Amino acid sequence: MSSSLLDFSALPRFDAILPEDVGPAIRALLESGRALIAGQTSNDVPASWASFVAPLIDSGERLSRAWGIVGHLHSVMDTPPWREAYNALLPEVTRYYAELGQNLALFAKYKALRESPEFATLSPTRQRIIDNEIRDFRLSGAELPEDQKPRFQAIQEELAALAAKFSENVLDATNAFTEHVLEEARLAGIPEDVKTAARAEAEKAGKDGWIFTLRMPAYLPVMQYAEDRALRETMYRAYSTRASEFSAELGHPEWDNAPNIARIVELRRELSNLLGYANYAEVSLVSKMAESPAQVLDFLHDLASKAKPFAERDMRELRVFAAEELGLTDLQSWDVAYASEKLRQRRYSYSDQEVKQYFPEPKVLAGLFNVIEKLYGVTIRSDQTSVWSDDVSFFRIERTGPQGAELVGQFYLDLHARDTKRGGAWMDGPITRRQTTHGIQTPVAYLVCNFPGPVDGKPATFSHDDVQTLFHEAGHGLHHLLTRIDDLWVAGINGVEWDAVELPSQFMENFCWEWDVLQGMTRHVETGAPLPRALFDKMIAAKNFQSGMQTVRQLEFSLFDLRLHHDWPFDPAQGVQPLLDEVRHEVAVMQPPAWNRFANSFSHIFAGGYAAGYYSYKWAEVLSADVFAAFEEARPTDGSVFDSTTGERFLHEILSVGGSRPALESFKAFRGRTPQVDALLRHSGMTTP
């Protein structure tokens, strides 16, 4: 069969790939994949790397490359034919991967290779690949005695159904509540566009006045800007009692998530015990960088004790301001966002619009490339290939080797929002570095954002948030592109622990807060002047506004999540509220009302993938801040943060090793010690209370 989708010899042929190619090409790959697996699991194939693992890697790469292109086009060119082509094949591809994960004959052969004399002769990288495979099979229950497998399966199915039910209840409860406002005076303070949307909501319902919902674009601005305190209180109460016993007041007692939470906690514990672990926190950490629940708890308690004095200071300042300037002498939960916004405006009077004038796209890109070139001793040049939109550009990264310029990797840059592009920003890797029979296959990345495009022939200007997003995604991209690992399954970001994968991306964000970087990366669209120091100082101060309060809030969620899935003695009659109260007593600087039912809509851990993993947000922030601190420590007196020795060491010990060894080992090799929270505290302005 000749299909551009099945041509793996070079870069994807975006000029030639058609939606109608998808079905035949992907089905051909699924069929040949199944045939290969059947052959590989037969007794004729020895359990060796060359005979058993290598062909599985090759076949897996063909499918992931072809299906990756389809998924990518579905994300950046979501036209009806592409959507149809993607959705038509999605169930078949999902089923294929599910079969692969449950194939016990494959599992047996990986174990045979693990126990064979050959294993000791393999590189540590390949040993790690085999260990990862065996670990994942074990965690999906492959090693259970036959009589326990049906129960394991039943638990997984019930958990999936409970997660879906949990989300549905939150969604239904969110959608069910509306606040109907008839007097215009009650809208004081609310931004015009939010009022217009509320008016449209009322019109849709055939009513006068304005209707506010609990959905984010309405709820957040009301909490931040509405001067009507009673309106804020009503909205806050509705929001923080969603999917709880209070849903009965809306006529829907069945939306209460308390029984779902109880059942989820119970089933996760049973599943963990079947797998031979004491609790679900232990299961969650098997594949993460953190070594044990006790280590994570120590980390969270330590950070809490250091951040709390700053959170208390933030809260004291807020209370004084609210009492003196806003007449709110008894600050309540529904006043916090409102008073904070007023205080923020009072202290840091600059607008995002003002800052944006200094960040025209060409200057920002040149600044980003300059940072990368200085840090890693590479060169970035414009390159040519076929693309999916005229708006997409393409670049190559080169390094000077013994024979002159050597290609390291290539990347597509798709920065501007389009009607057919999914929202958000992300990095993906259509081609991963690996050794092939023809030599080294160099990696390729997509960097996709949704920034405003150029208007009237003038270059686009980016907000400072946009610039940070670009640097963040570039950090993921460099993790993928600068890898020096030759084995596909642990090259680049492949195989990197989930709680460490944000290290390179958050690390890059730091450069957006460096004075000398910004000097070279900014140029006012009209005057041509770089960013003024006074404006930069205000940006830095605003960045750390209430960072203490924000930190303890994240710690509250993290501690609640970890303790719930660790050793907390759950009593279904009491629910999770006593635990949440206990955690809040330790870390929170304002106790919410007794009727607050935050846990009932905490979808991250009850319906998403963050169970016993919410701590990862702060964990990765600590890592990236601590890595950046090494550059600060090496900063020469002239103030530049680009120490080439430190850059080379970061590239060598962390960025280029990917998932080939444990993230903690990589971190220690770079930093000479285990991670410490001090740098994050300092970067967040939490140093001298």
Ligand SMILES: [Zn+2]
């Ligand atoms: Zn990220």
